[in-house]
Amino acid sequence: MLLSAGRRLPPAIVDSWVRPCRLLALEGDHLRIAAPNQFSRNWLVEQMRVLTDDASDADRPYLKEAGLTLALLLQPFAPHISEELWTSLGGQGSAVRQAWPTASPRWLQEEQVEIPVQVNGRLRARLLVAPSISETEALSRAQEDARVSAHLQGRAIRKTIYLPGKLLNIVVG
Numbered sequence: 001m002l003l004s005a006g007r008r009l010p011p012a013i014v015d016s017w018v019r020p021c022r023l024l025a026l027e028g029d030h031l032r033i034a035a036p037n038q039f040s041r042n043w044l045v046e047q048m049r050v051l052t053d054d055a056s057d058a059d060r061p062y063l064k065e066a067g068l069t070l071a072l073l074l075q076p077f078a079p080h081i082s083e084e085l086w087t088s089l090g091g092q093g094s095a096v097r098q099a100w101p102t103a104s105p106r107w108l109q110e111e112q113v114e115i116p117v118q119v120n121g122r123l124r125a126r127l128l129v130a131p132s133i134s135e136t137e138a139l140s141r142a143q144e145d146a147r148v149s150a151h152l153q154g155r156a157i158r159k160t161i162y163l164p165g166k167l168l169n170i171v172v173g
Contacts (some may be wrong), residue, residue, distance in 0.1 A: 003032075011160050016160070028153060029052065042156065055152055060108060064089055064090070064121050067085060067089045068089050068091050069084065069094050069101050070085070071083075071085040071086040071089065071091065072086075072095060072098055072100065072101050073101065074097075075095050075096060079095075079096065080136045082095050082096075083095050083096070086098075089162070105156045110131050110165075112128050112129060112130060112131070113128075113129065113130075113165045113166075114126050114127070114128055115127045115128075115129055115133075115165065115167060115168055116167055116168070117142045117145065117148055117166070117168045117169075118167070118169040118170065119148060119151040119152065119169075119172060120151075120170075120171060120172060121169065124145075124147050124148045124151055125142065125145045127142060127145070127168070131163070131164070131165040132165075133163075133164075135160065135168075136163040138162060138168050139160055139162075139168065139170070142168055142170065148170070151172070152170070152172060154173055155172040155173065156172065157170055157172055158170070158171045158173045159171040
């Protein structure tokens with residue numbers, strides 16, 4: 001799956017599988033799969049359900065590896081099911097004796113982020129941009145948006161507050 005080093009997934013599969021893995025792998029600022037006791041069990045089970053539901057016929061070559069990783073992720077709170085899944089997929093040894101999967105940082109990098117654009121503190125638009133976009137570029141992209149430009153017409157921009165990759169707030173007077 002995405003968590004094993006050295007394997008490369010076809011681009012068609014990345015969109016449906018990377019997002020749930022990114023959610024499982026991001027814990028604060030750490031790039032790793034969170035220990036099972038740090039999230040609610042329902043949240044983890046839901047993320048695993050999303051992983052399996054998004055699988056398509058194009059994913060077939062990767063499903064065994066994904067299933068083995070899923071069995072390891074399931075081990076701490078559903079050990080019997082995890083062992084059955086591990087054995088039926090051909091895993092060697094016992095699932096409980098395996099190392100916890102680690103996330104590959106290359107799969108965790110965002111290619112685009114959604115930045116909310118506020119005018120005087122009210123949400124007016126959302127921009128889909130690269131995470132490294134500069135404040136001036138974000139401001140010019142926001143001014144091109146019809147919903148934002150309608151609130152800027154005839155008013156001077158007094159201040160812009162930009163949190164890179166997170167928020168753009170335009171204060172007008």
